Amino acid sequence: xxxxxxxxxxxxxxxxxxxxxxxxxxxxxxxxxxxxxxxxxxxxxxxxxxxxxxxxxxxxxxxxxxxxxxxxxxxxxxxxxxxxxxxxxxxxxxxxxxxxxxxxxxxxxxxxxxxxxxxxxxxxxxxxxxxxxxxxxxxxxxxxxxxxxxxxxxxxxxxxxxxxxxxxxxxxxxxxxxxxxxxxxxxxxxxxxxxxxxxxxxxxxxxxxxxxxxxxxxxxxxxxxxxxxxxxxxxxxxxxxxxxxxxxxxxxxxxxx
Ligand code: IYR
Numbered sequence: 001x002x003x004x005x006x007x008x009x010x011x012x013x014x015x016x017x018x019x020x021x022x023x024x025x026x027x028x029x030x031x032x033x034x035x036x037x038x039x040x041x042x043x044x045x046x047x048x049x050x051x052x053x054x055x056x057x058x059x060x061x062x063x064x065x066x067x068x069x070x071x072x073x074x075x076x077x078x079x080x081x082x083x084x085x086x087x088x089x090x091x092x093x094x095x096x097x098x099x100x101x102x103x104x105x106x107x108x109x110x111x112x113x114x115x116x117x118x119x120x121x122x123x124x125x126x127x128x129x130x131x132x133x134x135x136x137x138x139x140x141x142x143x144x145x146x147x148x149x150x151x152x153x154x155x156x157x158x159x160x161x162x163x164x165x166x167x168x169x170x171x172x173x174x175x176x177x178x179x180x181x182x183x184x185x186x187x188x189x190x191x192x193x194x195x196x197x198x199x200x201x202x203x204x205x206x207x208x209x210x211x212x213x214x215x216x217x218x219x220x221x222x223x224x225x226x227x228x229x230x231x232x233x234x235x236x237x238x239x240x241x242x243x244x245x246x247x248x249x250x251x252x253x254x255x256x257x
Contacts, residue, residue, distance in 0.1 A: 061190070062242070067198035068142075069235035070152040070227060077105070079195055080154055080228060087158075087188035093175030098161040099184050102214050105154045109213065114149035116209040117202075117225070121146060124205060140238050148200065152227035157210050158185055159220040171219065178223075185224055198231045 045053065084101045092098060104110055121144035125134070149155065160181040164172035185201070192199050202225040210222035 061193070064189070064193045065198075065237045066200045067231045067235055067237065068148055068200055069232040070148050070198065070229040071232050072151050072153060073230055074105070074153045075197060075229055077103070079197065080156065083188055083191040083195065083197075083228075084156070086191035087184045090180060090184035090187050092180035092184070093177065096161075096164055096172075096174045096180070098164065098174040098177045099181050100159040100161060100216065100220055101188075102157045102159065102216070103154060104157070104214070107150070110150050110152075110155055112213050113155060113210070113225075114146055116213060117146050117149055117204040118144055120204045120206065120209065128205075139240070146202070146204075148227045149202075149225075151232075152229040154228045156188070156226040156228055157214060157222055158188070158224045158226070159211075159216055160223045161220050163219045165219070181223055185226075188226065192226075192228060196230075197228055198235075199226045199228045202227060 080103050084103070087101065088097065088099070090099075104113070125144045129137075158181060160177050161174055162177060164174055166172040189199060189201070203223075204225065207222035207225070210216070210225065211218075211220065216222070
């Protein structure tokens with residue numbers, strides 16, 4: 001197992017050291033206390049450089065596509081670990097970090113996941129999905145066959161933690177779980193894209209089989225399954241276009257100048 005040592009940015013100390021040093025913060029009292037703080041400086045970028053950077057970032061993000069045809073070539077576990085660390089930088093409700101990432105590169109488990117996902121998907125496509133839904137999916141060319149779940153070298157399943165568990169094993173409340181985990185998934189996708197890997201947001205429904213196969217507890221629910229790898233040499237993607245700016249953005253809709 002490869003271990004990744006995250007680099008601590010300069011000037012950022014260990015919060016726990018500060019918290020533990022305050023006598024009142026031992027968990028004995030319920031009185032809220034002011035958080036320990038650290039200075040934070042984001043370097044100021046001049047406006048013209050800001051826009052140049054924004055153009056480069058957009059151009060790069062616009063090259064990302066959901067890929068369904070993967071090369072079986074392996075990817076370094078360390079790259080997956082780093083993408084997960086990047087995802088874990090997402091903001092979260094009350095900083096509860098309500099996510100668990102389960103990475104699988106063992107072929108036996110991948111096959112088990114593929115067969116269970118295909119069984120659910122088959123029922124969805126043949127019985128559960130409405131005609132309207134099937135029509136909406138037609139341009140994507142998807143069906144219940146999910147060979148990528150076995151071909152992609154790695155699967156990463158993101159679980160949302162409906163609640164946490166406190167030191168005594170009791171449930172601890174989590175806030176804005178969907179929002180938090182959704183943002184983390186967005187960062188994960190961007191991190192993979194930036195390093196040159198491809199993925200797909202696969203959401204077989206229902207996803208309970210993933211808790212069973214991966215042995216996750218009841219307070220966690222699978223949210224998105226990401227096959228991760230290089231695109232196959234002959235991969236194709238649907239010829240889609242993205243909304244132009246006028247269709248996805250409004251400035252000051254109340255009419256002020
Ligand atoms: N989960 C199914 C169906 C599916 C649903 C949507 I909404 C998509 O954008 C794509 C597929 C599947 O993975 O095929």
